[in-house]
Amino acid sequence: MVEREFIYTGHPARVIFGFGTTVRLPEELARLGKQRALVLATPAQKAEAETLLALLGPAGAGVFAGAVMHTPVDVSELATKQADALSADVLVAVGGGSTIGLSKAIALRTDLPQVVLPTTYAGSEMTPIIGQTENGVKRTQTTLKVLPEVVIYDVEQTLGLPVGMSGTSGMNAMAHAIEALYARETNPIISALAIEAIRSLARALPVIAKAPGDRDARADALYGAWLCGICLGSVGMALHHKLCHTLGGGFDLPHAETHTIMLPHALAYNAPAIPDVMKKLTDVLGSDPSGALFDLARAIGAPVALSQIGMPEDGIDKAVESAFANPYWNPRPLEKEAITALIARAYSGERPV
Numbered sequence: 132m133v134e135r136e137f138i139y140t141g142h143p144a145r146v147i148f149g150f151g152t153t154v155r156l157p158e159e160l161a162r163l164g165k166q167r168a169l170v171l172a173t174p175a176q177k178a179e180a181e182t183l184l185a186l187l188g189p190a191g192a193g194v195f196a197g198a199v200m201h202t203p204v205d206v207s208e209l210a211t212k213q214a215d216a217l218s219a220d221v222l223v224a225v226g227g228g229s230t231i232g233l234s235k236a237i238a239l240r241t242d243l244p245q246v247v248l249p250t251t252y253a254g255s256e257m258t259p260i261i262g263q264t265e266n267g268v269k270r271t272q273t274t275l276k277v278l279p280e281v282v283i284y285d286v287e288q289t290l291g292l293p294v295g296m297s298g299t300s301g302m303n304a305m306a307h308a309i310e311a312l313y314a315r316e317t318n319p320i321i322s323a324l325a326i327e328a329i330r331s332l333a334r335a336l337p338v339i340a341k342a343p344g345d346r347d348a349r350a351d352a353l354y355g356a357w358l359c360g361i362c363l364g365s366v367g368m369a370l371h372h373k374l375c376h377t378l379g380g381g382f383d384l385p386h387a388e389t390h391t392i393m394l395p396h397a398l399a400y401n402a403p404a405i406p407d408v409m410k411k412l413t414d415v416l417g418s419d420p421s422g423a424l425f426d427l428a429r430a431i432g433a434p435v436a437l438s439q440i441g442m443p444e445d446g447i448d449k450a451v452e453s454a455f456a457n458p459y460w461n462p463r464p465l466e467k468e469a470i471t472a473l474i475a476r477a478y479s480g481e482r483p484v
C-alpha cells in the first residue's frame with residue numbers, strides 16, 4: 132500500500148542515455164539555440180574536451196581544462212572570465228563531479244545553460260546542489276540555477292574509468308540511494324528509483340571489477356548512477372553523508388573511497404530505526420544488507436578501512452566531535468558511544484555490526 136500522504140518535487144532535465152550518444156551533442160546545442168560552447172574538463176581529461184570541441188565545429192568556442200576537486204572559487208572565477216572573453220552562450224562539461232562542479236559554478240555566476248556528459252558515477256549532474264571552496268572552507272548551496280539543462284549519458288565515456296574508481300564511485304552513488312530510502316522527506320517515487328538504482332549497481336560493480344570493458348555492466352552502472360543522482364538531488368541526506376563530509380574535510384580523505392568505507396557502517400548504525408527500509412534492502416542485497424555492502428567493497432578491491440586512505444588513528448575523537456558539532460536529522464538519534472565505536476570500526480576496517 133502506498134503512503135497516504137507525501138510530497139514529491141521533480142527536477143527538470145532532458146536526459147539522453149545510450150552507447151555513442153556523444154555524437155548527439157551538436158544537435159542538443161542546436162535545440163537549445165546555442166552557438167558558442169565553452170567545453171570544460173580536468174587537466175587529465177583535456178583530450179576528451181578537445182574531441183568535443185572538434186565535434187562541435189563552428190559551435191565550439193574553446194576549452195577550459197582546469198577543473199579541480201572541491202570547486203575552488205578562484206578556478207571558477209578564472210573559467211567564468213574565459214567564458215565571458217569567448218562570448219560563450221552554453222557550457223559543455225565532460226567529466227566527473229569536479230568538472231560538473233565547475234560547470235555549475237560558472238552557471239551560478241552567469242546563468243549559462245549546461246550540457247553535461249558524466250564520466251563517473253558521482254551523480255552531481257542530477258542535483259541542484261553546489262559546494263564551493265574558499266579559504267579552505269567548503270560551502271554548499273541548493274539552487275535550480277546550477278541544475279544542468281541537458282545530460283548526455285554515453286556509456287562509452289565510462290568504459291575507460293579505471294577499475295578502482297569505478298568501484299568506489301559506484302559505492303558513492305549507492306550511498307545516495309540508500310540514504311534516500313530513509314530520508315526525512317522520502318517518498319514512494321524516490322524509494323522506487325533508489326531500489327532500482329541499488330539493484331543495478333550491486334549487479335554491475337562486481338562484474339566491472341573483473342571485466343572493466345563489460346558493456347552491459349557499464350550500462351547498468353551508469354543507469355544506476357543516474358537514478359542515485361536523482362535521489363541525492365531530491366531528498367535530504369543523513370548520518371552517512373554527514374560523516375563523510377566531516378571525515379573528508381577534516382582529514383583531506385578521498386571522496387569516493389571515504390563513502391565506500393563508511394556506507395556499511397552508517398547503514399548498520401541506522402538499521403534498528405528503519406525496519407521497513409531494511410526489509411526492502413534485503414530483497415536487493417540479501418539477508419544482511421550492511422554486511423553485503425562491506426563484502427561488495429571487498430569484492431571490488433576497494434579500501435575498507437579509513438587507516439588505508441590516510442586517516443590518522445588519533446583522529447577518531449576529532450571526527451566524533453565534528454560529527455556532533457552541527458546537529459542534523461537522522462532516523463536514529465546520534466549516540467556518542469555508538470558513533471565513536473562506528474568510526475573506530477571503520478578506521479580499522481572491521482565488519483559492520
Ligand code: NAD
Pocket residue numbers: 173174175176199200201202226227228229230232250251252253254255256258259260261262288289290291292293300363386387
Ligand atoms: P572527479 O570528478 O574529481 O574525478 C577524479 C579524476 O578522475 C579526475 O582526474 C577526472 O578527470 C578523472 N576521470 C573522471 N572520469 C574518468 C574516466 N571515465 N576515465 C578516466 N578518468 C576519469 O571525481 P568524482 O568522484 O566524479 O567527483 C567528486 C567530486 O564531486 C567531489 O568534490 C564531490 O563533492 C562532488 N560531488 C558533488 C555532487 C553535487 O551534487 N554537487 C554530487 C556528487 C559529487
